[in-house]
Amino acid sequence: MDNNLxxxxxxxxxxxxxxRRIMCQVIAALAPVTIYALVIHGLPALWVLLASIAGALLGxxxxxxxxxxxxxxxxxxxxxxxxxxxxxxxxxLPWWIAGVGGLMATILGKQIFGGxxxxxxxxxxxxxxxxxxxxxxxxxxxxAKSAAIGIANTATHKSIExxxxxxxxxxxxxAMKTIYDxxxxxxxGLFGSSYYRxxxxxxxxxxxxxxxxxxxxLGGVYLVVxxxxxxxxxxxxxxxxxxxxxxxxxxxxxxxxxGGLLIGAIFxxxxxxxxxxxxxxxxxxxVGLGVVTWLLRGWxxxxxxxxxAILFMNALVPLIDRYILPRRYGQVKKxxxxxxx
Amino acid sequence: xxxxxxLLGRIRGGVHPPGNKDFSAxxxxxxxxxxxxxxxxxHQHIGAPCTPRVKKGDEVYVGTVIGDSDSYVSAPVHxxxxxxxxxxxxxxxxxxxxxxxxxxxxxGEYLGDPSLAVxxxxxxxxxxxxxxxxxxxxxxxxxxxxxxTHVKLSPPREHPIDTVILNGAECEPFLxxxxxxxxxxxxxxxxxxxxxMRAAGAARGIVAIEDNKPQALKVMAMANxxxxxxxxxxxxxxxxxxxxxxxxxxxxxxxxxxxxPMHVGVVVNNAGTAHAIARYFSTGMPLVERVVTVTGSVVxxxxxxxxxxxxxxxxxxxxxGWFTEPPGKVLMGGPMMGLAQYTLDVPVIKGTSGILxxxxxxxxxxxxxxxxxxxxxxxxxxxxxxxxxxxxxxxAYSEKWDAAARLNIEDCFECGCxxxxxxxxxxLVQLIKTGKKELARRKKRLESQASxxxxxxxxxxxxxx
Numbered sequence: 040m041d042n043n044l045x046x047x048x049x050x051x052x053x054x055x056x057x058x059r060r061i062m063c064q065v066i067a068a069l070a071p072v073t074i075y076a077l078v079i080h081g082l083p084a085l086w087v088l089l090a091s092i093a094g095a096l097l098g099x100x101x102x103x104x105x106x107x108x109x110x111x112x113x114x115x116x117x118x119x120x121x122x123x124x125x126x127x128x129x130x131x132l133p134w135w136i137a138g139v140g141g142l143m144a145t146i147l148g149k150q151i152f153g154g155x156x157x158x159x160x161x162x163x164x165x166x167x168x169x170x171x172x173x174x175x176x177x178x179x180x181x182x183a184k185s186a187a188i189g190i191a192n193t194a195t196h197k198s199i200e201x202x203x204x205x206x207x208x209x210x211x212x213x214a215m216k217t218i219y220d221x222x223x224x225x226x227x228g229l230f231g232s233s234y235y236r237x238x239x240x241x242x243x244x245x246x247x248x249x250x251x252x253x254x255x256x257l258g259g260v261y262l263v264v265x266x267x268x269x270x271x272x273x274x275x276x277x278x279x280x281x282x283x284x285x286x287x288x289x290x291x292x293x294x295x296x297x298g299g300l301l302i303g304a305i306f307x308x309x310x311x312x313x314x315x316x317x318x319x320x321x322x323x324x325x326v327g328l329g330v331v332t333w334l335l336r337g338w339x340x341x342x343x344x345x346x347x348a349i350l351f352m353n354a355l356v357p358l359i360d361r362y363i364l365p366r367r368y369g370q371v372k373k374x375x376x377x378x379x380x
Numbered sequence: 381x382x383x384x385x386x387l388l389g390r391i392r393g394g395v396h397p398p399g400n401k402d403f404s405a406x407x408x409x410x411x412x413x414x415x416x417x418x419x420x421x422x423h424q425h426i427g428a429p430c431t432p433r434v435k436k437g438d439e440v441y442v443g444t445v446i447g448d449s450d451s452y453v454s455a456p457v458h459x460x461x462x463x464x465x466x467x468x469x470x471x472x473x474x475x476x477x478x479x480x481x482x483x484x485x486x487x488g489e490y491l492g493d494p495s496l497a498v499x500x501x502x503x504x505x506x507x508x509x510x511x512x513x514x515x516x517x518x519x520x521x522x523x524x525x526x527x528x529t530h531v532k533l534s535p536p537r538e539h540p541i542d543t544v545i546l547n548g549a550e551c552e553p554f555l556x557x558x559x560x561x562x563x564x565x566x567x568x569x570x571x572x573x574x575x576x577m578r579a580a581g582a583a584r585g586i587v588a589i590e591d592n593k594p595q596a597l598k599v600m601a602m603a604n605x606x607x608x609x610x611x612x613x614x615x616x617x618x619x620x621x622x623x624x625x626x627x628x629x630x631x632x633x634x635x636x637x638x639x640x641p642m643h644v645g646v647v648v649n650n651a652g653t654a655h656a657i658a659r660y661f662s663t664g665m666p667l668v669e670r671v672v673t674v675t676g677s678v679v680x681x682x683x684x685x686x687x688x689x690x691x692x693x694x695x696x697x698x699x700x701g702w703f704t705e706p707p708g709k710v711l712m713g714g715p716m717m718g719l720a721q722y723t724l725d726v727p728v729i730k731g732t733s734g735i736l737x738x739x740x741x742x743x744x745x746x747x748x749x750x751x752x753x754x755x756x757x758x759x760x761x762x763x764x765x766x767x768x769x770x771x772x773x774x775x776a777y778s779e780k781w782d783a784a785a786r787l788n789i790e791d792c793f794e795c796g797c798x799x800x801x802x803x804x805x806x807x808l809v810q811l812i813k814t815g816k817k818e819l820a821r822r823k824k825r826l827e828s829q830a831s832x833x834x835x836x837x838x839x840x841x842x843x844x845x
Contacts, residue, residue, distance in 0.1 A: 043706060044707070044708075044709060044710055044720070044721060044722055044723075045708050045709045045720065045743055046709075046720040046721070046722045047709075047720055048720070048809075048810050048813065049711075049713075049715075049716060049717045049718055049719070049720075049794075049796050049809075050715060050716045050717065050796030050799050050800050050809065051709060051711060051715045051716075051718060051720065051738060051743065052397055052553070052715040052716070052738075052742070052800065053799070053800055053802075053805060054395065054397070054800055054801050054802075054803075056758075056801070056803045057803050057804070057805070058754055058803050058804055060803070061756070061803055154752070155752055155754055156752045156753050156754045156755060156804075157752075269757070269761075311754050311755045311756040311757065312754055312755045314755075315757075316755060316757045316760045316768060316770070317757070317760050317768070318757075318760075318761070364766075364768065364787075365760060365763075365766040365767070365768070366766050367637065367765060367766040367767065367788060367791065368392070368624065368628065368634055368635075368637075368764065368765040368766050368791070369624075369634045369635055369636045369637040369639070369765075369791070370634075370637065370766070
């Protein structure tokens with residue numbers, strides 16, 4: 040019997056957590072908003088969703104086969120990438136473009152760098168950036184008039200659609216941008232507050248993942264409570280945006296609910312690989328995200344700024360991780376002693 | 381933030397593995413009859429090993445010194461039975477490898493050594509005398525690290541001790557030996573703390589117990605009534621019982637990097653150590669036995685045993701009804717920092733707080749051949765020392781020694797929280813241990829090279845002259 044004893048170094052027990060479980064928890068957190076997006080946008084959204092996921096899985100599979108590496112589709116990370124990408128795409132995007140986005144997400148965004156854990160940029164956002172830059176028209180225009188489904192076609196929805204040219208690209212952020220910029224053709228009688236209800240509960244004028252802010256927040260609460268993500272990044276990111284937009288005289292609640300900010304702050308900026316390791320670094324990262332988002336939304340040609348803000352801050356993560364370390368135990372005391380000596 | 385965590389006795393980082401104390405928590409300590417052959421290693425502590433003071437054929441008694449050392453950082457070892465020395469030879473040791481040991485044929489009489497005497501009331505003794513007594517009794521930290529106690533009690537003049545912490549946290553899962561001691565002999569444990577306080581010259585004494593042991597907190601508080609010692613609950617979280625962590629969560633003081641608790645005016649001793657010290661001063665019997673928790677899901681009757689040092693693991697496990705199924709691993713200590721054994725013929729030593737048998741199922745977790753860090757940051761959050769385990773491990777793996785040193789790899793005390801918490805099952809602390817060893821080796825080599833260069837330089841000068 041003695042000869043059968045296993046000898047290894049401590050610790051001898053492990054937390055049951057693993058990568059797949061984490062990915063599945065994030066997918067579960069996104070499930071309500073995904074299902075709701077399909078309800079509101081109908082079949083076109085389903086094709087976007089399926090093509091995006093298929094592209095992401097295919098990209099991962101082909102690259103790993105090509106690199107003669109073990110295929111890691113079972114860790115569900117490529118599935119999550121495809122899902123996240125789909126949620127940031129407009130519902131009327133042709134399905135094959137979503138597929139290209141999915142391919143680019145895992146090939147260009149992830150496998151090129153060496154696969155999971157090695158990528159510098161958020162893969163889903165790399166995929167989205169490729170689609171966004173290559174087929175900008177789909178993002179600038181082509182949001183459907185509110186769906187036939189009643190929940191997304193209330194009196195509030197109708198009054199907004201009466202004031203705004205939705206078909207020609209007046210997403211909530213774009214519409215409000217024309218107002219804040221003082222453009223001549225700005226819609227009359229429209230305020231950020233007009234949008235609160237649709238943005239919270241049923242927003243048909245945006246990407247798949249923007250259908251309901253409340254569902255995104257619930258997903259985020261679930262992830263924070265189960266300790267999948269750290270609260271610091273979303274809270275600091277959103278807090279910074281709220282403060283800056285309030286200071287610059289715009290409606291902070293509208294700017295929080297509209298566009299990709301919530302899905303970006305909760306699900307994209309918190310991506311493990313592309314965010315800082317230490318809690319202090321996460322705070323710096325969150326502030327940086329907020330500032331860049333605010334700058335892009337206020338002063339760039341685009342009404343939206345979350346995607347490029349996150350990609351930009353992704354590039355700074357190695358720098359943050361190098362210089363912003365956790366406070367070491369005994370560190371302060373040591374410095375004091377040196378000072379005294 | 382720091383203030384609140386101090387009030388609640390909370391720690392920074394750490395993990396919360398399943399406690400698994402129920403196996404043995406309610407089992408009263410029972411005496412284990414020593415087997416016919418006792419194996420007493422000459423090295424049971426941190427510091428210089430002892431040299432045998434007996435040879436084959438010598439008669440020994442309970443408490444006879446059979447090994448001692450002239451080094452300051454060392455502690456003598458005593459015979460735990462009476463009988464005849466069979467052999468002095470290297471034997472398998474629970475910390476790995478073989479160590480010189482004295483084998484004694486137990487005559488079953490347990491006659492005390494005639495030279496043993498009660499040291500006299502410690503209240504009338506000077507600190508120096510107490511320290512000498514503690515050394516003579518072979519006291520070492522019984523929590524597992526086995527650091528010689530008299531060294532801890534001898535702070536240099538520039539570092540006066542104001543507080544003695546009695547560590548009853550027992551944060552390792554499964555282990556209940558300190559818990560049972562505090563429940564069953566609280567007076568002796570408190571007496572030991574007072575002796576330590578006198579030796580260290582400290583006015584303040586704190587007993588720290590994790591708040592998952594309300595019974596022990598109650599009993600200790602009752603025994604202490606009017607005794608002027610603080611009995612304090614601390615948060616149940618591993619590694620609360622690590623002395624650096626405990627000092628921070630109780631007092632808000634942090635031991636400087638590379639320093640010792642005495643540098644912040646604190647001495648930390650294990651509850652079992654205090655108990656053994658109290659017993660020595662009341663009976664004159666040195667450290668010859670200790671409480672060992674024999675536990676695990678595959679042990680038939682998990683128990684807390686009073687075991688004579690030198691009893692084999694197999695004898696202790698036999699006293700608990702052996703195994704219900706063949707174990708996957710047998711550890712000395714708890715599951716977080718315990719040492720895996722390849723044989724059960726190793727003896728119980730002073731630092732053996734527990735013998736833990738894990739089933740095959742419990743020891744199996746899938747470890748990928750090439751674990752890839754996903755940078756989730758769990759290890760960073762879990763590290764009680766504020767290090768970045770994933771970087772340290774990858775530097776150790778890729779042999780970037782300077783980078784590892786720059787990120788203070790030497791501050792790691794190997795609690796294993798990083799490895800426990802890692803979702804990719806990366807052997808982080810294992811790599812860090814390797815890195816620490818290698819770094820220490822390189823440092824030593826550099827020093828010896830430097831001294832050689834200096835020596836040859838002097839020779840060269842001589843030649844020129």
